[in-house]
Amino acid sequence: MAAVRNGVAGGRRPTLEQVARLAGVGRGTVSRVVNGSPRVSAHTRELVEDAIAQLGYVPNRAARALAAGTTDAVALVVPEQETRFFAEPYFSGILRGASAELAEHDMQLLLTLIRNERERDRFTQYAASHRVDGALLVSLHADDPLPDLLAEHGLPAVLNGRRSSDESMPYVDTDNAAGARSAVGHLLDGGRTTVATITGPPDMYVARCRADGYREALRTAGRGVDESLLVQGDFTEEGGHRAMRRLLAAEPSLDAVFCASDVMAAGARLALREAGRSVPGDVALVGFDDSAIARHMDPPLTSVRQPIDEMGREMVRILLSLREREPAEARPVRASAQPEPDEPQPPRRVLPTELVVRSSS
């Protein structure tokens, strides 16, 4: 590799040192100016800024990372067994929100898809080598060891969605129960009498929340909850299809269904069509997520919208606030059950949902 590093003229990128020389000041001063420290006189600052502009100086991030032990980058980690997650606007919403918020803080987003054991190890190593200042964890399964691994390495992390009702890590979630309540309430308000629901897998907390919301809405309306009207799906179209067929067979008088996801609603819609039931004439349908699918269904699907972009943004905000609390240094592994006095509990945020009414209900 015969790299001729510096051409005679204009080859290499200018360094702090060169800026300092040109401005006639010391390195430290330039560093202060670049980092916006207030401890620089106005006059000197101007001098340095001129030199920076003249040279087109851009700080070398690698050097900064090495010297300061901070990287100005966070990882967005997506365990990706489920392609589902990926194609959904959900993902892109998180991405967009997180990216926008990070940009405002002049930080970078590292995207990490974890497909298998090997890639998880790879990421753990990466985190261990402190190439990122924190991690946003998305679509995590309850038994994923990743959060613990990160905590062990002293890397701050924020979850998207709780893994259980007593989530111990910082998280951002939507109010799934409230969303479900509004959906079911809407169906009842519309005069529907027999409202069923197609749920997600019960080992997912989000699915339980939505099912609970369904029950609460019925109780609030003074109706009893017929557990046979809760049928389990798995967040896939095929699962929604099966669930709907089962419902139709068991409960012919059914006139409304709340599906815990749009994708399942699409499957349910198909089953209804096959059974010759019209939507919303015979059966009203409501989904969850307000995805592209919802808009393109026939008829367009009423659905519960989550403020996804905002979730992404909020995750970043929390992550950054975390960083301020505990310096990026690897802290000793401490019993996580024992919070410190000035850190009463991990920050968390639950965002509201909104019902988008379309013609399926």
Next chain:
Amino acid sequence: MAAVRNGVAGGRRPTLEQVARLAGVGRGTVSRVVNGSPRVSAHTRELVEDAIAQLGYVPNRAARALAAGTTDAVALVVPEQETRFFAEPYFSGILRGASAELAEHDMQLLLTLIRNERERDRFTQYAASHRVDGALLVSLHADDPLPDLLAEHGLPAVLNGRRSSDESMPYVDTDNAAGARSAVGHLLDGGRTTVATITGPPDMYVARCRADGYREALRTAGRGVDESLLVQGDFTEEGGHRAMRRLLAAEPSLDAVFCASDVMAAGARLALREAGRSVPGDVALVGFDDSAIARHMDPPLTSVRQPIDEMGREMVRILLSLREREPAEARPVRASAQPEPDEPQPPRRVLPTELVVRSSS
């Protein structure tokens, strides 16, 4: 991976130096082992590997980046005026493919969404500070200055899709004309007589290619091309809707339409429904992209699939090969029109498409 990460003296992460001390060798030797250099005796290598395992050593990437001038990360850049791009499986496919290929090379993916001027500047700076070894550019407009800016900074880049027929940069594209030909050929084979097309904006090369494919297919079948059957859309649903209405008004006898994107096909479908035309009975419909929308339309849409994952992978492969040709060092800005003897022309790759036949045709 029960690495005993920190010996008695907890706290900091082990360094090369510590590994060297423990193994009783020099820093250079450990570095060689870590980087898989062959110039180390088997015995010494074993010694070092033991020490690494014992200490749970993970190289500090920031230090490596600084010392070696290389970062083991590439940026995926998405100028995002068009949300379209983002929700589509197209994006996630590229992402998935690129991520998988990068993981195999132990490299990281930096995702950069560029929403405005400010963010573009930010990225340019970032690239200039050499925090990435290269860039994957996706969904670029023909007049985007980004490629030139990157070239100026000596940062290798690969495009997704050509900007014109004589693209000067390395790129990966699909054979859009061939895809269109197969779609239109399929419609003709099905006995359709009056086949129209809804095109994309003519200032996008991809749109022109698909329109050309449409023409070629007609000619190949021995039919003339009636230019009034080419109606311009803009890759949005609304545009597809408008275009279809125009077509229906101008050409009542029409019995097939090839849409240059699924999204436009969805709009067209709506217009057909409004006009009381059945699909595929009265009018056959074919889209392009094979997106989620295609599968969920009623009836499911026949569409042209592109090997998107593979495109992402291939982009990374090309980028890495580029890196080998020209060392990451900032090379002197050279006249780009003057290729070097050992670098005849930028690498490029055009991948084949596949027609996915569903019930809309």
Next chain:
DNA sequence: ATGTACCTTGGGAGCGCTCCCAGTTGTGAT
């Protein structure tokens, strides 16, 4: 004047790694 307190400033000391040049050792040929 002298002292005190507070700012600003320069620059040494690393951060952990790679590069590369000697130095050391081992091998085979003379």
Next chain:
DNA sequence: ATCACAACTGGGAGCGCTCCCAAGGTACAT
């Protein structure tokens, strides 16, 4: 035994930045 040559190995010299301490200035009170 001697020499040439190759194969290993150690460690100095940075990479460009931040951190931090001490030096120098300035302003005000004593």
